[in-house]
Amino acid sequence: MQLEIVTPDKKVFQGEVSEASFPGASGAFQVLNSHAPIVSALAKGAVSFTTPEGKQSMIVDGGVVEVKNNVIVVLAEKVIG
Numbered sequence: 001m002q003l004e005i006v007t008p009d010k011k012v013f014q015g016e017v018s019e020a021s022f023p024g025a026s027g028a029f030q031v032l033n034s035h036a037p038i039v040s041a042l043a044k045g046a047v048s049f050t051t052p053e054g055k056q057s058m059i060v061d062g063g064v065v066e067v068k069n070n071v072i073v074v075l076a077e078k079v080i081g
Contacts, residue, residue, distance in 0.1 A: 001033055003049055005058070005074040012058070012079050020049040020072055022065050037068045047074060 003020055005013040021030045023045025031038075042065055048057035063076035 001031070001070040001072060003072045003074070005047065005060075005076060005079070007076050007079055012076070013056075015051055017049040017051055017072070020047070022047055022074075023060070024065075031067050031072060033070060035067050035070075039064065039066045042074070042076070047076075 001017050001020070003013065003015060003017045004011065019030060019032050021028060022040070023043045025041035025043050028045070029040070042060055042063045044061050045059065046057050047060050048055060059080040060074070060076040061078040061080055063074060065075075066073045
């Protein structure tokens, strides 16, 4: 799957991932390969994902995530770390 994490001022991450977990506004959820299309609001919390190099994570301060055709786009208000 392709994951792209973008803030209003820059692209924070773009690359291939095997899974990703998000702090959804209604609770945390995980996205795996061939996930059904979804759009969800994000709460403040950790976005974690597994790349070929290993597990990574960053804290987002809200935003929106869209999953469609194995492409995940995160529009984050701010990435804290």
